[in-house]
Amino acid sequence: MSNNIATSALTIGIDIGGTKVLGGVVDNKGTIIDSARRPTPASGGAALITTIIDLIKEFQGKHQIAGIGISVAALISKDQGTIVGAPNIANLSKLNFVAELKKVFNLPVIAENDANAAMWAEYKFGNAxxxxxxxxxxxxxxxxxxxxxxxxxxxxxxxxxxxxxxxxxxxxxxxxxxxxxxxxxxxxxxxxxxxxxxxxxxxxxxxxxxxxxxxxxxxxxxxxxxxxxxxxxxxxxxxxxxxxxxxxxxxxxxxxxxxxxxxxxxxxxxxxxxxxxxxxxxxxxxxxxxxxxxxxxxxxxxxxxxxxxxxxxxxxxxxxx
Ligand SMILES: [Zn+2]
Missing domain, CATH: 3.30.420.40 (ATPase, nucleotide binding domain)
Structure with a gap:
């Protein structure tokens, strides 16, 4: 899979945890150039999708964005979209972040397990x-x-x-x-x-x-x-x-x-x-x-x-x- 994103382009990273949603606009060196956070909606599911869409739109108002990556404390299917299991966030099971976000944004979108995403940050830009x-x-x-x-x-x-x-x-x-x-x-x-x-x-x-x-x-x-x-x-x-x-x-x-x-x-x-x-x-x-x-x-x-x-x-x- 290749999303053909130019190296100079900016992408958005969203990290969904049990209590908060962290969002950032990131360059190709792994530097966060803008960030925002929201509480994770207690009802999870659809409310969480709305929170993420709002965050992305807020960033889009200020930056030219070429792609969206979601990091979530959940098991995710091999297609990098469907949530298999999420013990700490409500109503995520069977939810497909990628499909939901693609309905709204005409951009490449991926979803990844949070520890896998953090591993990747360490491998690309950190101590690994x-x-x-x-x-x-x-x-x-x-x-x-x-x-x-x-x-x-x-x-x-x-x-x-x-x-x-x-x-x-x-x-x-x-x-x-x-x-x-x-x-x-x-x-x-x-x-x-x-x-x-x-x-x-x-x-x-x-x-x-x-x-x-x-x-x-x-x-x-x-x-x-x-x-x-x-x-x-x-x-x-x-x-x-x-x-x-x-x-x-x-x-x-x-x-x-x-x-x-x-x-x-x-x-x-x-x-x-x-x-x-x-x-x-x-x-x-x-x-x-x-x-x-x-x-x-x-x-x-x-x-x-x-x-x-x-x-x-x-x-x-x-x-x-
Ligand atoms: Zn266990």
Whole structure:
């Protein structure tokens, strides 16, 4: 597929998350030259389509646009249009963004899974450039995955490929948003990190007191950012929570290494706030669990360059393909 978009032309990237829709006008270097955001309509579906159409029209009023790329927290069919499953956004199932937008705009349109789009942004413009193959995790509330092999996004036979967050690591373990039980997302995501911290607080109320002032006296105010700061300050309870999360992720990285032999594993999302504090622990755990240890090179584990804008930058570039 080629949309024949001139390199000098501008494209729009739209990233649809559970709470907000981020839009940006992006050039061929991955630079965002204009941006806007809207809350994700609670009813999802048709209201969400209207929100996106309004955003695009607003950009079109100011810029000459040559294509539209949609990044969405959902599984998308191989035709890059139909939503197969979206656990965090209402009424998206069977919706076809591409068809809906093409009814309104006479432009090339693609839709891509948000982690795939973010992976693409890292590959084209970020810290995954030149690496082959390269794995990407986006670790926030959940755990998304992306894979580039030989310079191409890997999507699999049906478009659902490279969902690294849904590898089963604990048969009959905790139920995941995807419906299955024991996915790595339930043990290595930001939500899991918070769960480990809360379990430790309940188990060791005395030790947890050191964290109270950072939470304004109430653990209900504990956030990932507070936990990260506490860990950087050397708080043992916070560090133990990161240890658990990193241990699970490191063990998964050992499996992915034997599966795909990646040159690097790039980690993006909210967890990057913890930086080397987290990544060092993941590397150590990966080495500890590695099959055929000592006989082969290990992938680098590095932080992503892009933050919340990765999905829209990647989607805006993918429509140029
Ligand atoms: Zn799952």
């Amino acid at each position: 450039q030149g690496l082959n193959p390269v794995i990407f995790f986006i670790i926030g509330t959940g755990m998304g995955g992306g894979l580039v092999v030989d310079g191409k996004l890997f999507r699999g036979a049906n478009g659902i490929g490279a969902e690294f967050g849904h590898m089963i690591v604990q048969p009959n373990g905790l139920q995941c948003g995807c419906g299955a039980f024991g996915c790595i997302e339930q043990y290595a995501s930001g939500s899991a990190l918070m769960r480990y911290a809360k379990e430790a607080i309940a188990a060791n109320p005395k030790q947890a007191e050191a964290l109270l002032p950072m939470c304004n006296g109430d653990f209900a105010n504990l956030t990932g950012s507070i936990l990260t700061q506490a860990a950087k300050n050397g708080d043992e309870l916070a560090l133990a929570a990161f240890d658990k999360q990193a241990d699970w992720l490191g063990s998964a990285c050992a499996s992915y290494t034997l599966l795909l032999d990646p040159q690097a594993i790039v980690v993006g999302g909210g967890v990057v706030e913890a930086g080397e504090l987290f990544l060092t622990r993941v590397r150590n755990a990966m080495e500890r669990y590695m099959p055929f240890a000592g006989t082969h090179l290990l992938p680098k584990i590095i932080a992503a360059k892009h933050g919340n804008d990765a999905g829209l930058i990647g989607a805006a570039d993918l429509v140029r393909d």
